[in-house]
Amino acid sequence: MAYFIVLPFFAVLLVVLQRTLLDLVFGGRIGIEVSLILVVWAGFHLDMLRGGVLAFFLGFLLDCLSGTIMGLTTFVYVMLFVLSSLLSPRVYGERMLFIMAYVFLCVMLEGLFIFAVYWFIYGTDVSESLLRTTLPQALVAGVLSPAVFTLFNRLGGGVYAGEAR
Amino acid sequence: MFKKYLAVIVAFILIAVSLVILSQSLRRPGSPGIMKKLVFEVTAPVERGIHSSVDSVGGAWKRYLFLVGLEEENRELRKTIAALQGEVNYYREMSLEGSRLRKVLALEDSTVYPTIAARVVGNEGSSPFRTILINRGSRDGVKDGLPVISPDGVVGRVIEASWNYAKILLVTDYNSNIDALVQGSRAQGILQGGGQRLSRLKYVQRTEEVKVGETVVTSGLGGMFPKGLMLGTVARADKKDPGLFQTIEVVPSVDFSKIEEVLVLQTEKE
Structure with a gap:
């Protein structure tokens, strides 16, 4: 229960930090999508209810704050969480190289989905955004993901310990 | 029995709900909901606080350590x-x-x-x-x-x-389309945002003579923007591409x- 009480506050804090302090690190050019790394982490470490609600909430917050198509990030985050969840029993998700490659792939998948929505629904070609924004973003997220995973392992452990008490 | 299928049910519900939100938004863009308003009200003050702290630290650094005044x-x-x-x-x-x-x-x-x-x-x-x-x-x-x-x-x-x-x-978003005209040549078109790239002035006839450096302003058509507001300057105008229209790239005037x-x-x- 403590998890669901902490979740909204934690999610709001994470999203705000991502949009402010972390956005400043690269001068607003390349964002570090920590929220997406958290969704992937949740796919490997949390059950469907906890992780799913977390992914949904994070996506919804980002849609509300910066999205122009409501529900786009929410849908992508939920799908990436479910995909990671399905994959988790089949692979060992603690290997550094695997985490890096998988997070890279997830960010690229998110970019491709946004590209597809713009292409098929609005008839707008945003392919250059894939190269200029998504690719560097995916590389940065991939490189930083093992450290972020370690951080979430500790934070997640803390919440579980709190619940157990 | 229920516990066995709980994960599948939760996944199904979450995917369905997010798909409903997405399809509603695509069907009726810009319809504000109470949830969105609440999210703004909760998160914006926190963002504002962090922004002003960062700005004040950055401002103090610039003002006192570098060129004072x-x-x-x-x-x-x-x-x-x-x-x-x-x-x-x-x-x-x-x-x-x-x-x-x-x-x-x-x-x-x-x-x-x-x-x-x-x-x-x-x-x-x-x-x-x-x-x-x-x-x-x-x-x-x-x-x-x-x-x-x-x-x-x-x-x-x-x-x-x-x-x-x-x-x-912002005018640089891909979803932004504004009726515009080139000030010198009076060529009219639609200025579409280009994300990180330059904006594009679409649907300008090949017969129009548009020069690099010309100012692009709002045309007043469409009823949303008053006429004559600065949008940017023409960075590239060429007629190499086949078709009815020329390719015009515009640098937004706002940083x-x-x-x-x-x-x-x-x-x-x-």
């Missing part, structure tokens, strides 16, 4: 230049319009709209979506669709307004990474 003066001068640039542009536009129509019509002075000054409280430069948050909402008279400007030119338009905050769709204060134009008649 000069930086402030420079900022003021830049503001003045930007304001004058906008004014010159406005008068140039009015003059051109006047000389074309003097013989035909006696035009009334253009309406000056009331404005709402607002501070930018959220600006995520790295997001694929180009939006900003401002600290004025429906309580201050901000409504969906109202144009937002700065001394440098058009910033965008309001797409969602909660009680105290509003989200602005969106440094935007701090904006004005919302109350163009709607009460």
Whole structure:
């Protein structure tokens, strides 16, 4: 229960930090999508209810704050969480190289989905955004993901310990 | 039995709900919901706090460790230049319009709209979506669709307004389409945002002679933006591509990474 009480506050804090302090690190050019790394982490470490609600909430917050198509990030985050969840029993998700490659792939998948929505629904070609924004973003997220995973392992452990008490 | 299928049921519900939100948004874009308004109201003050802390630390660093006084003066001068640039542009536009129509019509002075000054409280430069948050909402008279400007030119338009905050769709977003015209050649087109790239002026006939460096302003068509507001300058114009129209790229006049204060134009008649 403590998890669901902490979740909204934690999610709001994470999203705000991502949009402010972390956005400043690269001068607003390349964002570090920590929220997406958290969704992937949740796919490997949390059950469907906890992780799913977390992914949904994070996506919804980002849609509300910066999205122009409501529900786009929410849908992508939920799908990436479910995909990671399905994959988790089949692979060992603690290997550094695997985490890096998988997070890279997830960010690229998110970019491709946004590209597809713009292409098929609005008839707008945003392919250059894939190269200029998504690719560097995916590389940065991939490189930083093992450290972020370690951080979430500790934070997640803390919440579980709190619940157990 | 139920526990066995709980994960599948939860996954199904979450995917279905997110798909419903997405399809609703695609069908009826810009329809604000109470949840969105609440999210604005909760998160915007936190963002504002962090922004102002970062700004004040950064400002103090610049002011006291580097050129004391000069930086402030420079900022003021830049503001003045930007304001004058906008004014010159406005008068140039009015003059051109006047000389074309003097013989035909006696035009009334253009309406000056009331404005709402607002501070930018959220600006995520790295997001694929180009939006900003401002600290004025429906309580201050901000409504969906109202144009937002700065001394440098058009910033965008309001797409969602909660009680105290509003989200602005920048002119650089892919979803932004504004009726525009090139000031010198009077060529008309639609200025579409290009994300991180330059904006594109679409649907300009190949017969039009558009030159690099020409100013692009709002045409006043479409009813959303008043006529003559600065949008940017032509960076490239070529007719190499086959088809009815030429390719025109426009550099936006506003530097969106440094935007701090904006004005919302109350163009709607009460």
